[in-house]
Amino acid sequence: MSSDPQLAARTAALELLDAALSRRAGLDEALAGPAMSRLPPRDRAFARAVAMAALRRLGPIDKALSAKLNRPPPPAVLNILRLGAAQAFWLDVPEFAAVATSVELAASRKGTRAFKGLVNAVLRGLLRDGPPADDPAALAPPWLYARWRAAYGEAGAQAVATLIAQEPATDLTLKSSEEAEGIAETLDAQVLPGGSLRTSRRGDLAEWPGYAEGAWWVQDASAAIPARLLAAQPGETALDLCAAPGGKTLQLAAAGAQVTAVDRSAPRLKRLSANLARTGLSAETVVADAATWGEGRTFDAVLLDAPCTATGTFRRHPDVLWAARPGEVASLAAVQASLLAAAAERVKPGGRLVYCVCSLEPEEGEAQIERFLAARPDFSLAPASPGEGGAPEASLKPDGTLRILPHHLPGGCDGFYVARMVRQAALPVSGGAR
Known part of the structure; x- marks a missing residue:
């Protein structure tokens, strides 16, 4: 576990996102796992907020990333990019800090170290473009959105999908x-x-x-x-x-x-x-x-x-x-x-x-x-x-x-x-x- 609190919190966020996208109920398991339990309450809340922000806007983030990438990077690198974008666009994190900490996160891991330059370049490119739009059709996986459209009509599907990006009470x-x-x-x-x-x-x-x-x-x-x-x-x-x-x-x-x-x-x-x-x-x-x-x-x-x-x-x-x-x-x-x-x-x-x-x-x-x-x-x-x-x-x-x-x-x-x-x-x- 890193002694750097910022890196430790973002490492935990990466584990949350990895778990959420790899298996059903993975996020709940990771939230109760050691990476989160070792963090102080404030950093634990931040790690969860970053992972959830990335999940709520995963579709628009991936659409923006695909325009910047010639080919898909390894999953861990892609998740670092997703977390960096979520921090820069939807959380109260300065843009320079979102990029710098994402590069540091990539550099801290053996499997992603070689991609730290890519992480830096892609995130800076995203920042120049600005935040992606919350297109309802992009917020849900395409196969699910197609099902909702068939069941509830285009207007119904859009109304449902729009709520994906919103944090509930x-x-x-x-x-x-x-x-x-x-x-x-x-x-x-x-x-x-x-x-x-x-x-x-x-x-x-x-x-x-x-x-x-x-x-x-x-x-x-x-x-x-x-x-x-x-x-x-x-x-x-x-x-x-x-x-x-x-x-x-x-x-x-x-x-x-x-x-x-x-x-x-x-x-x-x-x-x-x-x-x-x-x-x-x-x-x-x-x-x-x-x-x-x-x-x-x-x-x-x-x-x-x-x-x-x-x-x-x-x-x-x-x-x-x-x-x-x-x-x-x-x-x-x-x-x-x-x-x-x-x-x-x-x-x-x-x-x-x-x-x-x-x-x-x-x-x-x-x-x-x-x-x-x-x-x-x-x-x-x-x-x-x-x-x-x-x-x-x-x-x-x-x-x-x-x-x-x-x-x-x-x-x-x-x-x-x-x-x-x-x-x-x-x-x-x-x-x-x-």
Whole structure:
């Protein structure tokens, strides 16, 4: 580890970007890795900010770089150039410092040392041209933008992609809605439809008022809608499948339901349990694959937030756009169909089932429910009403399901598909003599 704080922070940023672009969930792993943990808080925040700025504008940066490069350099060199451009154009770093520290970063590594002259020349060329424009069609990977255009039209695709470059505020879900006004004032937050709070406050969450007391948890405004649509009642049994990281479990428990949370990841369930303890809420946690969980219990209300490409979460996780691959849509759709079939068997006759994904891809949302309802005549849609659960009215589809696009809420939100269904009540057994 370098003794130069500036170089150490930029080395960590390079590791973050390398990890984000090499594998799904790589950024989260690197954020918790040794390169970041060894940095003081201020440098750690800077390293994250540089990597995130590069990811949010990766498309425009690469378009500008391609005009300056005769052929692609090694990946590590390309990432150094990306980080240098992000610092120079979108962070509060003087242009000369962005170039000089990028050259120093290249010189500090064996595999990139021979390219320090290239780094210097290319970045200086970019600075002469000025910052690249935030062309919506360039902000997303071309294959994803083409999918969004096909699904939502050119105007819809542009509105979605424009938000990629914008850093989001923080949304909170309250344990008790009665405290909304007081907590909102304390955190300088806006109360959103449905009761979520939105704040531009920055810094360590654990230091924010109400955190230690368990008054709230971080949860995107869109992510809070599915549990509200499930409308669990005090004393009802509720099942949260694929439950981690647990925001929806906390919502169901706060509503007074007897909650069982199932997830295949023990470490992620451990985090869920820690949040239950912090908020003073209770739920049964089960480490199991939701598709093959062996217990035969059925529940009044079942929520399935299925694994997906997560393309709707790009505001907070821009890396998902660049880690996703076209083939994943079909493979994950098969997983979702299996989980949805398993979730249906957990619903009591007369009970409710909510299916949701934080994906913008129709194969993972609308197509799943169409296929499911065709195969399961004992289930039918229970349409959402306009504005129910805090859902933007623009998100309500004619069939009563929700297609929440990131631009449907002023200031942005995660993209989600949500469908609420009911299972036909068991028919009474006819009696009498024959």
